Amino acid sequence: MTPAKSAGRVTRHGTVPDTTYDVTVIGAGVVGAAIARELARRPGLDVALVDASNDVGEGTSKGNTAILHTGFDAVPGSLESRLVREGQRLLTAYATESGIPVEPVGALLVAWDEEQLAALPGLLDKADRNGYDQARIIGPEEVRAREPHLGPGARGALDVPGESIICPWTTTLAYATQAVRAGVDLHLNCRVSQAGRRGGRHELTTSRGTLRTRYLVNAAGLHADTVDRLLGHDDFTVTPRRGQLIVFDKFARGLLTHILLPVPTALGKGVLVAPTVYGNVLLGPTAEDLDDKTATGTSAEGIAALREKGRRVLPELLDEEVTAVYAGLRAATEHDDYRISAHKEQRYVTVGGIRSTGLTASLAIAAHVTELLATTGLDLAEPGDLAPVRMPNLGEAFPRPYQRADLIAADPAYGTVVCHCERVTHGEIRDALASTVPPASPDGLRRRTRARGGRCQGFYCGDAVRQLFERGGNFERGGGSVSG
């Protein structure tokens, strides 16, 4: 059953509507967007999703390692362990239905010395306690046979076949798109700076005026603690934990087939080497606790340290060109688990500390948060099915438009390549600009199409992509282009 409601609004400026929403979600990252989508399944609710940035997924959600985890290494019995496990199952199914690229490549936790080798049985046992029973320990010969480009000295590995790689950008976008199509209002450039109460409702002061809502969800990522304090809570503090990453050229993709993880230490999960669904190879992330929540820059030391680690794991990787370096900030807290809690008297739910697994767990977090909202008094109708979304395929393992004779025959714009390195066509850029949640910047367009994200970083296509963005998709230069 599809909720009978017309599509919501996507606004980026002007005052927010003078209505009272039933539920407002602060933060349109992968977690907030998933919550808004879940609420959209409940008929009869007026829902708003607000974000301080000009686009969805502009925070931590755009800069991660893009792995769909099994949760084999979570803290057994934690909320995170349960939600990651459930989330993995839910997102895998959702991705299939929505065209979000996922590749079940599997992971190898490679042991490089005796001590690490000795740690593998413990990890196997932990995986078991997390309800994951497909892991097994393999010897050095099998490791080498499966990853022939690995550096010398691998002693063995834990094989975790369930680990996958996924596209984080279209995941966030799919949730937001589906939510908006089902009636959720998305207000961007809308920073919440104050929270008050009047007549049993929340009155949020935002950069775009006052927003009223009966129920409130705080999914503000790195700022979830700040927003929580606006509501009078002091339960946790977010410490941004920076992760720097290097994206290697597509020519590196042939060097590995699995996600190559290190054996975790007390300091965290460590630096991995992983393929991406876009056909690149990622090396990272670092783990640095900072005090600046905007410190998304990379550093010379970070890059050097990563290259050092990468050389050990996959020596030939370092001979390939680098396409990009970037950094993301995990929302770490002083606690060892997610900080999700309901405040009944306030009709408020905090979703904090969604550290390094939020992409995987997003759909399960959304279901959990919706249940918590019910405990604070929100009346929830039975969930309906949303009209399915079909996201543009950004994954290399599936046919892209430039490879599809049928699409090009129907619309030659899919045969006009604009971004040469990533082979993004005019048709795809035009579609992204006309989509339900259109991009607000060339970078937003990149996350929807990959345009300008390749090895030349705009040498060939930067001007054309910017031009298309500014014209909103009307392309006049030659080739069978179609405007609209």
Add this chain to the structure above:
Amino acid sequence: MRRERIVDVLVVGAGPAGLATAAGLAAAGAGEVEVVDRDQQAGGAARYCAHGGFGRLRLTGPQYAERCVAAAVGAGAVLRTGVTVTGSPDALTLDTTGPRGLERITARAVVLATGARERPRGARLVPGTRPAGVFTTGEVQRAVHGHRQRIGIRAVVVGAEPVSFAALDLLRSAGVEVAALVTEHPHHQAPRGRAAGARLLRGVPLLTDATVTELLGHGRLSGVRLRHRDGRTAHLACDTVVFTGDFVPDHELARHSGVPLDPGTRGPAVDSAFRTAERGVFAVGNVLHAAEPARVVAREGAAASAAVRRYLFDGDWPSASVPLRVTAPLAWIAPNRLTPDEPGDSGDGFTLRITEFVARPTLVITQDGRTLYRARRRRQAIPNRSLRIPGSWAGRVDARGGAVRIALGTGGG
């Protein structure tokens, strides 16, 4: 479905090199010669260089590109633009995408003329944030000439080689103030008058022995941090940074075709007849040696067309060749293989690059300890500028010997 076709020669890339090769072949009646380019218009990188100085007549880049196109089409080559070669199931068969659909084209000879590009910020491992306002010269050229886009207000240009000064002129013509040119080298690498003009006439400072260590700013670039070789650091406020030079061959297709690359140039390894190690596959122009002036690559195109014609006529493809290897501070040499006893193999000579300034270097070429060539150069060798040496010594290379080594020696020659 993919349409399948057969042609005699398929040239990939309609820049000056590919067009000159096609013109030479078509004029000589080498059968069906087709040139494809992924750009909507033919002419290659020259098309975006609005300044003069191209060819003997010192034309502007677009004028020069137009002449190259006219010569190829006039000679009877078929030119198709907006067609991207996306892969290569085998070296003589290429898959293409265009608005009219997918094709698989098989040729008797393939010429790779895919050009070169500048390394962007990421490939240079420059740390910092990822704001808007970060460019390469190529992107700025296209933005200004193709679309008249606004670039920014105040720029830092990274590099001080000839193309960096072209970027400087271009930025100023687009109304952008240039705060400084920054080079890691102790001197600029451009002709003296060019650099003096920038500094004295236009007041643009040149910061030598300095590297950009960090990009700053969220949303839009707000500045760059620099470090001098002596450890001093500085901050330059700017909203635009242009990474110039540091050219790298566009070798994607070559690698997909299984053509071995030269470790120095990172382009296909070729002999003096532009033959790669794959039978029937030639490579020419900046894909071999990023980046040389247009007249150099056009001359290569003419020479390559003769080599392709010979191959079409007799089908011979040498099975063995000797690699050329350079020693630091030499960076590379092109061509970088030798096929002794083959016609045309002394070719037009060789192009080399060096990574540091060396006053009056002596070049020494040896094979298995035997000296083939030794010459002292009268001029200083300059990084990012070409050194050329004649091909006269190539005849003395032993086809069954080891690699030929090119190094800097001491003493006179």
